Amino acid sequence: MRTGRTTTTASAPDVLARVREIVGAENVLVDADKVEPYAQDAVKEKFPPEAVVLPQTAEEIAAIMRLANERLFPVTARGGGVGYSGGAVPVDGGIVIGTDRMNQIREINVNDSYVVTEPGVTTYALQQAVEEHGLFYPPDPASYKNSYIGGNIAENAGGMRSAKYGVTKHYVLGLEVVTPTGEIMRTGGRVSKNVVGFDLTGLICGSEGMLGIITEATLKLLPLPEATRTVRATFKTMTEACACVPRFNRARVVPVAIEVLDRNSIRAVETEYAFGLDADAGALLLVAVDGHVAEVERAAQIVEQVVREGGGYDVLRAATREDEEKLWDVRRALSPAIKRFGTMKFNEDVVVPRSRVPELIERVEEIGREFDTFVVNFGHAGDGNIHVNFMCDRDDRDAMQRARAAVRATFAIAVALGGTISGEHGIGYVKAPYIDMALDAATIAAMKRIKHALDPNGILNPGKMFV
Numbered sequence: 351m352r353t354g355r356t357t358t359t360a361s362a363p364d365v366l367a368r369v370r371e372i373v374g375a376e377n378v379l380v381d382a383d384k385v386e387p388y389a390q391d392a393v394k395e396k397f398p399p400e401a402v403v404l405p406q407t408a409e410e411i412a413a414i415m416r417l418a419n420e421r422l423f424p425v426t427a428r429g430g431g432v433g434y435s436g437g438a439v440p441v442d443g444g445i446v447i448g449t450d451r452m453n454q455i456r457e458i459n460v461n462d463s464y465v466v467t468e469p470g471v472t473t474y475a476l477q478q479a480v481e482e483h484g485l486f487y488p489p490d491p492a493s494y495k496n497s498y499i500g501g502n503i504a505e506n507a508g509g510m511r512s513a514k515y516g517v518t519k520h521y522v523l524g525l526e527v528v529t530p531t532g533e534i535m536r537t538g539g540r541v542s543k544n545v546v547g548f549d550l551t552g553l554i555c556g557s558e559g560m561l562g563i564i565t566e567a568t569l570k571l572l573p574l575p576e577a578t579r580t581v582r583a584t585f586k587t588m589t590e591a592c593a594c595v596p597r598f599n600r601a602r603v604v605p606v607a608i609e610v611l612d613r614n615s616i617r618a619v620e621t622e623y624a625f626g627l628d629a630d631a632g633a634l635l636l637v638a639v640d641g642h643v644a645e646v647e648r649a650a651q652i653v654e655q656v657v658r659e660g661g662g663y664d665v666l667r668a669a670t671r672e673d674e675e676k677l678w679d680v681r682r683a684l685s686p687a688i689k690r691f692g693t694m695k696f697n698e699d700v701v702v703p704r705s706r707v708p709e710l711i712e713r714v715e716e717i718g719r720e721f722d723t724f725v726v727n728f729g730h731a732g733d734g735n736i737h738v739n740f741m742c743d744r745d746d747r748d749a750m751q752r753a754r755a756a757v758r759a760t761f762a763i764a765v766a767l768g769g770t771i772s773g774e775h776g777i778g779y780v781k782a783p784y785i786d787m788a789l790d791a792a793t794i795a796a797m798k799r800i801k802h803a804l805d806p807n808g809i810l811n812p813g814k815m816f817v
């Protein structure tokens with residue numbers, strides 16, 4: 351896995367001495383048991399760092415980056431460590447910069463609707479803090495209780511609410527970033543209209559910790575919606591369920607979330623938790639709307655009408671917050687429930703134009719049969735981002751190989767349907783071998799030139815995206 355561009359001098363005594371001078375000895379971890387928690391992310395493959403450094407300021411990070419360029423050791427930034435593509439793990443060794451101590455919200459501005467935050471604040475903590483002021487930060491990755499804002503920006507995280515509100519990049523107004531060579535730069539600002547110079551804020555969003563380390567973010571906020579309502583409906587087929595999605599818009603309703611579960615997902619949650627669902631159903635649709643109370647009542651009625659006309663049955667419309675939570679319990683139960691199908695889950699997050707979701711599911715089911723691999727599909731029907739899960743036994747080498755082949759075939763289908771290989775999880779090292787399925791040679795070459803211009807020594811997060 352090593353790229354060979356950098357060395358492993360990070361653990362040299364004189365390097366560690368200088369790092370300790372920069373951040374204080376108590377903020378440098380080198381013992382095996384102390385660095386262990388920083389060796390993996392949600393992919394669960396271990397690459398222990400030589401040292402973990404826990405700085406508190408941009409200046410400290412800049413000093414470490416300058417040292418790394420002088421001594422040529424790799425540096426990898428880490429947020430909450432719940433990434434799904436291996437982005438935060440140091441595949442080439444070196445130092446991991448943990449942002450755990452950079453966890454202060456610096457300003458919540460109600461009149462201008464923005465929040466200024468350090469990168470180590472969890473998504474959940476930020477949402478809670480702004481909601482106390484009647485404000486709303488919409489990006490909601492399912493990992494929100496553990497993911498950090500810095501990790502969300504670096505991965506351009508999305509979530510269920512992206513059907514209506516978009517993804518993280520739509521909320522980033524400005525950033526403070528330490529460049530790979532150790533300068534501190536400020537991109538964007540605190541205003542929503544800003545066309546001065548290149549859009550470096552946009553460049554850093556989704557750059558997977560390869561173009562700079564985010565040390566502060568200014569994020570746009572919206573007014574907190576007064577209420578939400580949820581409708582759940584069962585369908586005979588995925589095609590019927592997904593056909594409802596564009597009809598909501600045609601009925602002038604923009605749901606905040608539209609989640610779909612396929613046949614195997616329904617069977618899994620029903621077998622494990624007995625929600626009383628039709629175990630023979632082909633699909634389940636969960637649709638949430640938000641806004642003022644009067645608006646959401648009306649919108650939920652329209653959603654109910656659309657799903658009934660589209661062939662939905664067992665239709666439930668939650669009247670209270672408690673009822674609503676019960677409807678969503680099915681979706682929340684899904685990840686633990688599908689574990690029964692195998693010890694290994696190839697959890698992909700392909701995305702297609704939303705009208706092509708039924709075709710995607712059909713083709714993926716064919717792939718499952720062709721490669722004799724059990725597949726469970728669910729996800730964000732509202733934006734075409736579907737979690738395709740190939741399940742198998744980790745110790746069964748043949749099954750693992752068949753699942754890998756099924757993943758490649760699924761990526762090819764997603765691209766052929768006008769979509770791409772990842773809508774949320776990013777490339778990291780896990781999907782690096784597939785990037786040329788999604789991007790042409792000229793685009794990859796331009797990205798490599800940008801990386802080289804900002805990081806001539808290949809210090810920051812080597813071994814990712816382009817291997």
Ligand SMILES: Cc1cc2nc3c(=O)[nH]c(=O)nc-3n(C[C@H](O)[C@H](O)[C@H](O)COP(=O)(O)OP(=O)(O)OC[C@H]3O[C@@H](n4cnc5c(N)ncnc54)[C@H](O)[C@@H]3O)c2cc1C
Pocket residue numbers: 391392426427428429430431432433434436437438449469490491492493496497498499500501502503504505506507508509510558559560562563564565773774775811
């Ligand atoms: C159960 C589960 C559910 C998930 N659901 C979703 C979902 O709904 N939507 C979604 O989009 N993703 C989802 N994910 C994936 C993941 O949680 C997101 O990618 C999230 O944004 C990662 O945040 P993190 O703080 O854990 O980042 P990490 O895993 O720590 O790091 C991810 C990347 O960001 C870089 N990075 C971290 N901090 C910084 C920084 N300060 N500056 C520069 N680079 C940095 C790292 O180097 C790495 O490349 C899910 C993951 C799990 C395990």
